[in-house]
Amino acid sequence: MSAAEKISFDQTGLLRFITAGSVDDGKSTLIGRLLHDSKSIFEDQLTSITNTTRKRGAEGVDLSLLTDGLQAEREQGITIDVAYRYFATLKRKFIIADTPGHEQYTRNMVTGASTANLAIILIDARKGVLTQSRRHAYLASLVGIPHLVVAINKMDLVDYSQAVFDKIRKEFSVFAEKLNLRNIAYIPMSALNGDMVVERGDHLNWYQGSTLMDLLETVSIEDDINREDFRFPVQWVCRPQTKELHDFRGYMGRIESGSVRTGDAVTVLPSGLSSRIKEILVYEGPVDEAFAPQSVTLTIEDHLDISRGDMLVKTGDTPQVTKAFDAMLCWLSEQPLDLNRKYLIKQTTRVVKSVISRIDYRVDVNTMAQETASALKMNDIAYVGLKVQLPLVCDDYAGNRATGCFIIIDESSNNTVAAGMILPAEGSA
Structure with a gap:
């Protein structure tokens, strides 16, 4: 195998993906089903979650327990942190990030999505497209995830109705046209029963597309890395x-x-x-x-x-070298942004002092409306201007995710307080 073939294989042989959606849409159960049906969990893990399920007075196996690892999550029955899981099939290796559904954990969603090749947005077939569904689709487009799967889950609770699936697909497609999303796939499924997750099952014969696992194993991610600009x-x-x-x-x-x-x-x-x-x-x-x-x-x-x-x-392929730029910023810290303070910016391997010089607007992630803002608090996303003490070498995020992203660090606490995506320089295409 040549060096080029080996690197290509290493890159396409690993898929990073996230699951997102509204609370109780079944994200953790879906991941549990993927792990269980692909034979990617150990016997002692299965025994442990089986015992926990029985202690709760339920029957069978609650597969969501495979990802809801925090005690607080298990007590509430929700996911409040990003839970990472690793598994592999004969065709590909996977890193899964199970992200929270609650609005107050937007920062966790952005964190999990920042390195993902693909996002799975779950929609409860009974409820249709909700505000959280739109919010997570917007965040997926914001961080530039190349591939999106809309998994219309709990089809067993609507009698596996094709009409319900078609209605939700049409509604989401109309919304997706407003976003910079491409390669959207729609899959009906029942994570609880396993229909169209790893196996096709017996209840969705009207759907002729791939199962979720087939799609995850075959989606092409060769072009997800910028291969032109060194x-x-x-x-x-x-x-x-x-x-x-x-x-x-x-x-x-x-x-x-x-x-x-x-x-x-x-x-x-x-x-x-x-x-x-x-x-x-x-x-x-x-x-x-x-x-x-x-x-x-x-x-x-x-x-x-x-x-x-x-x-x-x-030589001849020069990115931006600048001391001032615009960016979309997600504020991660419980401490609000202080426009009078200096912060550190870490972009690739360079760390420089900076100030956030202005806030143009804050984005309402539920409606995508642009709101006037003079400060940012945790989970806020805003269009801002930044100035740095020493020049940064960067590309706009849409063209190169690796050199177009940065984090902001509080110099006094050394905490990461924000993550940002650099926007094209004024006047560029």
Whole structure:
């Protein structure tokens, strides 16, 4: 297997997805069904949740207990934190993030969605498209999730009616046209009974599409990473203090997008100095070419002043280098935003001091209406302007998720207080 084939396989062989929706739509039960029917849980886990189900006076197995790990969740019967689960089939590996349904946990939804390839939005077939359904679809579009599955669940409670499914699909499609969503799939299912989750079941013969598991195993995510623009944030400058490697200077980090070959002309930003790639080193040794999301050590032909936080790009393919930009910001902290304070911004491997210079508007995530705001509190999402002390090297988030995102840190507590997505520079396409 060539290096390119290996990286391609590694990337397409792992799918990160989230489940979201209104409270009691069955998110945790769906994940439990996926794990159970794909033979991805251990016998002692099954025994434990079976015993817990019996203690509650219920029959069978409550599969939602596989993900509702927090004691508070089990007592309330809801999910209040992002619960991550890992499993694999013969075709693909998966990382699941089960996100909360309550509005006050919007920040958890954004956190879980930030690295996802796909989002599953569950809709209770009895209730149809609710405010929370629209809210989570909007958040999925906001963070740029490439693939969306609308899982119309609890079809067993509406007699597996095709008319109910078609009505909900039509209503959601009208709403989705307002958002920047693509590759939407609609699947009727019963997570409780297992219909159309892993197995097709016997009650939805009128539906000719894939089961949820078939879709998860086959959805193409090869294009989810920007493979055109080479972006290499320097994480560490390697200078071994040994006699044999006394003159060695390597730049270590992860290729966030694109690819690079030995001999390629590169520019170091923000300084603007140029050189060529001399050597590409991976764990196994030197290679001629490397691809995102590979971690590598690069050496260049010239001795330049390069440090952590700088970025190598291909000469002629230059991202923004700026000290002021606009962004969509999700405020994560219980402490409200203070416009008079300075905060730290961490974007790729660069950390700089910053101020939020203005709030243009806050988004009502239930209606998508734009509201005037002079402050932000926890879970608020807003269009803001930021100024930084030293220039950042960045792309707009829609074009490159890896270099278009950032977090804001409270310098006094070291807590992450916000997450942001950089918007296109004024006047750009």
